[in-house]
Amino acid sequence: MLTKLSQIGEFGLIDLLKEYRGSRAGVIKGIGDDTAVVPLDAKRYLLLTTDMLMEGVHFKRTAPARVIGRKALACSISDIAAMGGLPRYAVVSLGVPGNLPWAFVRDVYKGMDALARQFGVAIVGGDTIKSEKIVINVALTGEVSKKDVVYRRGAREGDQIFVTGPLGKSLSTGRHLKFTPRVTEARYLIRHAKPTSMIDISDGLAADLGHILEESKVGAVLEENEIPRRAGAGLRQALYDGEDFELLFTVPRRKAAFLGRQKQFRFYPIGEIVPRAKGLLLKNKTGALAKIEPRGYTHF
Numbered sequence: 001m002l003t004k005l006s007q008i009g010e011f012g013l014i015d016l017l018k019e020y021r022g023s024r025a026g027v028i029k030g031i032g033d034d035t036a037v038v039p040l041d042a043k044r045y046l047l048l049t050t051d052m053l054m055e056g057v058h059f060k061r062t063a064p065a066r067v068i069g070r071k072a073l074a075c076s077i078s079d080i081a082a083m084g085g086l087p088r089y090a091v092v093s094l095g096v097p098g099n100l101p102w103a104f105v106r107d108v109y110k111g112m113d114a115l116a117r118q119f120g121v122a123i124v125g126g127d128t129i130k131s132e133k134i135v136i137n138v139a140l141t142g143e144v145s146k147k148d149v150v151y152r153r154g155a156r157e158g159d160q161i162f163v164t165g166p167l168g169k170s171l172s173t174g175r176h177l178k179f180t181p182r183v184t185e186a187r188y189l190i191r192h193a194k195p196t197s198m199i200d201i202s203d204g205l206a207a208d209l210g211h212i213l214e215e216s217k218v219g220a221v222l223e224e225n226e227i228p229r230r231a232g233a234g235l236r237q238a239l240y241d242g243e244d245f246e247l248l249f250t251v252p253r254r255k256a257a258f259l260g261r262q263k264q265f266r267f268y269p270i271g272e273i274v275p276r277a278k279g280l281l282l283k284n285k286t287g288a289l290a291k292i293e294p295r296g297y298t299h300f
């Protein structure tokens with residue numbers, strides 16, 4: 001009765017809320033992936049996602065407003081990319097203190113607008129309320145053809161695990177504010193290698209790979225030497241820091257060599273899918289295996 005959210009945790013909370021899902025037939029994928037997937041037409045699905053950023057948690061008021069606005073939309077675009085889709089329409093809600101300068105809000109929108117133009121997104125509405133802290137919520141739709149959609153649940157034993165870029169220290173280097181969502185890379189992957197599972201790295205490599213393993217009911221071995229790290233990042237930071245917004249995906253082994261040779265984009269092979277009973281393992285330089293926890297950034 002007096003259980004606090006901090007005791008349940010973010011993912012425990014999501015689990016509890018799954019019960020309250022209304023009623024409508026035809027939902028393809030509800031809670032439990034990067035976006036929801038619902039019917040659109042004969043050939044396509046509609047993707048739905050929403051992301052909330054709050055002052056003091058995700059950004060400081062002293063950060064440039066344009067950069068904050070850009071990030072608010074970029075996080076949602078990244079989730080659409082992780083499903084293999086293209087972003088389409090956004091509605092944006094703002095909570096702002098009455099004494100906030102107009103220029104701040106304008107610049108938040110300038111930042112969103114620039115990224116929206118780059119990715120062909122229309123901002124079509126929203127809501128504003130007065131609040132003590134600045135809160136920005138972006139809800140975004142996307143489209144994906146039925147044959148292209150990629151879930152977290154399709155990884156199979158023997159599949160090779162890849163990431164689209166170096167990991168770690170995203171927060172301390174400011175990358176988390178400036179990243180480009182990997183929409184183009186995802187489209188390329190679907191055309192040329194059809195990933196069996198995909199997710200964007202928001203909570204950290206270990207945690208987000210954990211989501212793929214759980215949904216796919218498999219285990220994984222990560223090669224310590226192969227995990228690409230951002231300059232100055234150690235192994236722990238590459239494994240557990242959040243907000244990299246790179247794509248993490250699996251492909252059948254026969255596609256792996258082809259991806260490793262790509263010049264247009266760089267795809268980094270970092271490990272292999274193994275039977276579920278093995279869990280999540282890290283192989284070091286000497287070949288020794290150690291179990292690691294699929295944890296990362298938690299929100300409560």
Ligand SMILES: [Mg+2]
Pocket residue numbers: 034078079082199200201202
């Ligand atoms: Mg995601």
